Amino acid sequence: MNWWEETVFYEIYMPSFNDSNQDGIGDFRGITGKIDYLKELGIGGIWLTPYYPSPKVDNGYDISDYFSIDPIYGNWEDFNLFIKKAHDANIRVIVDLVVNHTSDEHTWFIESRSSHNNPKRDWYIWRKQPNNWESFFGGSAWTLDENTKAYYYHSFSEKQVDLNWTHSEVKQAIFEVIDFWIDKGIDGFRLDVINNLSTSCSFKDNPYDEEGKQIHLNDVNQPGILEAIKSIEEHVKKRNSSLFTVGEISSDRLDLIEQYAGPDLLDVTFNFNFGSLEKLDIDEMFLQLKQMKETYQENRYPTLFFGSHDMPRFWNRLASKDLRVYQLLAALLLTSRGVPFIYYGDELGTGDFVPHSLEEIKDIQAINRYHDEKNKNKTDQAALLEANKVNRDRSRASIQWWDKKQDHSWIGFAKKNPDEKQIFQWFKQLLALRKKYYRAIYDYQILNKENDLIYYQLGKVVVLLNFGKKTKLDNKWGNLDMLLSNGKVQVSNEQIIITDKTTWIGKVRV
Numbered sequence: 001m002n003w004w005e006e007t008v009f010y011e012i013y014m015p016s017f018n019d020s021n022q023d024g025i026g027d028f029r030g031i032t033g034k035i036d037y038l039k040e041l042g043i044g045g046i047w048l049t050p051y052y053p054s055p056k057v058d059n060g061y062d063i064s065d066y067f068s069i070d071p072i073y074g075n076w077e078d079f080n081l082f083i084k085k086a087h088d089a090n091i092r093v094i095v096d097l098v099v100n101h102t103s104d105e106h107t108w109f110i111e112s113r114s115s116h117n118n119p120k121r122d123w124y125i126w127r128k129q130p131n132n133w134e135s136f137f138g139g140s141a142w143t144l145d146e147n148t149k150a151y152y153y154h155s156f157s158e159k160q161v162d163l164n165w166t167h168s169e170v171k172q173a174i175f176e177v178i179d180f181w182i183d184k185g186i187d188g189f190r191l192d193v194i195n196n197l198s199t200s201c202s203f204k205d206n207p208y209d210e211e212g213k214q215i216h217l218n219d220v221n222q223p224g225i226l227e228a229i230k231s232i233e234e235h236v237k238k239r240n241s242s243l244f245t246v247g248e249i250s251s252d253r254l255d256l257i258e259q260y261a262g263p264d265l266l267d268v269t270f271n272f273n274f275g276s277l278e279k280l281d282i283d284e285m286f287l288q289l290k291q292m293k294e295t296y297q298e299n300r301y302p303t304l305f306f307g308s309h310d311m312p313r314f315w316n317r318l319a320s321k322d323l324r325v326y327q328l329l330a331a332l333l334l335t336s337r338g339v340p341f342i343y344y345g346d347e348l349g350t351g352d353f354v355p356h357s358l359e360e361i362k363d364i365q366a367i368n369r370y371h372d373e374k375n376k377n378k379t380d381q382a383a384l385l386e387a388n389k390v391n392r393d394r395s396r397a398s399i400q401w402w403d404k405k406q407d408h409s410w411i412g413f414a415k416k417n418p419d420e421k422q423i424f425q426w427f428k429q430l431l432a433l434r435k436k437y438y439r440a441i442y443d444y445q446i447l448n449k450e451n452d453l454i455y456y457q458l459g460k461v462v463v464l465l466n467f468g469k470k471t472k473l474d475n476k477w478g479n480l481d482m483l484l485s486n487g488k489v490q491v492s493n494e495q496i497i498i499t500d501k502t503t504w505i506g507k508v509r510v
């Protein structure tokens with residue numbers, strides 16, 4: 001079995017996780033200082049968001065040098081020590097690989113834009129005239145470069161310039177990046193918006209839907225994308241077949257997301273079945289669970305997560321600050337079939353951080369939205385309200401660790417949960433349980449829902465998640481031993497009575 005099939009990952013948002021030198025920004029020494037904490041929690045893998053030098057227009061997803069560490073996060077000694085401590089604790093480390101675009105301050109782009117004849121000119125995508133493609137951060141995806149009087153393509157901000165993946169030298173250059181980090185001892189990669197790679201340059205205009213929203217038909221999932229991903233995968237696995245690859249696919253369509261994983265392709269891809277839920281809807285959640293079950297069979301796995309640096313905290317979004325609902329969701333996340341990713345602070349019930357003015361907003365997506373709204377003559381307050389709806393800062397604030405005095409953060413501090421210690425214990429117990437009883441290879445023997453009670457069986461483990469009022473269920477299992485619960489549950493041979501908003505996990509007695 002692959003190590004990652006049995007691993008619970010923990011996403012660390014670099015600038016916000018743990019700051020060791022009181023400059024308000026998280027760093028490698030800070031993460032190293034939390035290895036024991038993560039081990040105690042039961043984490044088996046860390047995903048680091050970008051830590052490379054970057055002008056930070058998109059907080060590191062705009063890389064200006066692939067071969068260094070941004071000094072605000074530490075130096076090589078700090079990095080090496082972190083990798084060593086993580087490995088000593090049996091925690092693997094995967095790093096974010098952003099190869100769809102570079103910063104406009106990357107030397108490759110500085111060279112590319114310098115003249116029409118520069119050898120790196122075609123490492124990026126240049127056109128005399130733009131087409132109608134829109135950037136995912138709003139506005140046109142093309143920016144005029146005055147120097148050479150041509151437009152360059154950027155699917156995100158104008159300071160994140162898309163690489164031209166039809167150019168063989170680009171691919172070779174990225175392979176060198178991959179080799180460099182493998183040599184540094186990392187255990188895998190998280191590939192940013194990997195289906196966006198520009199692998200064909202047909203430049204046909206994109207169509208619009210009925211509401212006038214652009215459909216990204218001709219700029220993502222282009223012909224040649226599977227071959228490009230296969231070649232990346234082949235390169236990684238040739239170095240070491242146990243390296244893990246997880247791809248971020250910018251789509252909500254499960255069939256499409258799934259097609260990028262499998263033999264010769266990525267190990268897994270991020271599917272947004274849980275992550276995209278905007279509010280708690282038990283029917284919808286159950287449907288998503290069923291869809292995942294049907295789509296991912298045998299040795300194919302979905303990823304499981306409720307939160308990330310791109311979406312609001314699920315303490316607010318789904319649990320509406322209800323501890324028991326939060327516990328149910330955590331149980332679902334950590335007992336269902338797939339590869340779970342905990343977002344830093346989830347284990348403490350961390351809540352959303354909400355900026356109160358434009359000056360406080362750090363997220364480019366929210367800043368752009370604010371200006372769009374102002375251009376529509378909205379008041380500052382109304383523009384702020386709209387901007388905060390898409391503001392990814394909400395989940396990106398610094399954690400105020402209980403054992404540390406901190407008064408400064410680059411962004412602000414995340415909302416502390418009064419029950420954080422209890423929530424931490426809950427996560428810890430769930431992780432221990434997953435490790436002991438659960439093997440990802442098990443399929444659901446049962447996956448069902450009655451009223452607001454979702455229940456399933458994986459291997460010998462039976463999970464009852466009652467999101468609703470006190471209810472009864474026929475006992476289909478006979479003798480059951482309780483493994484973990486947070487409420488009153490009566491189990492008899494005929495039926496199980498479970499109180500409202502209660503989690504109950506048991507084991508079939510053999």
Ligand code: NOJ
Nearest residue numbers: 058061098156192193310
């Ligand atoms: C996806 C990342 O998760 C997001 O944070 C970033 O803004 C875009 N890719 C662009 O790199």
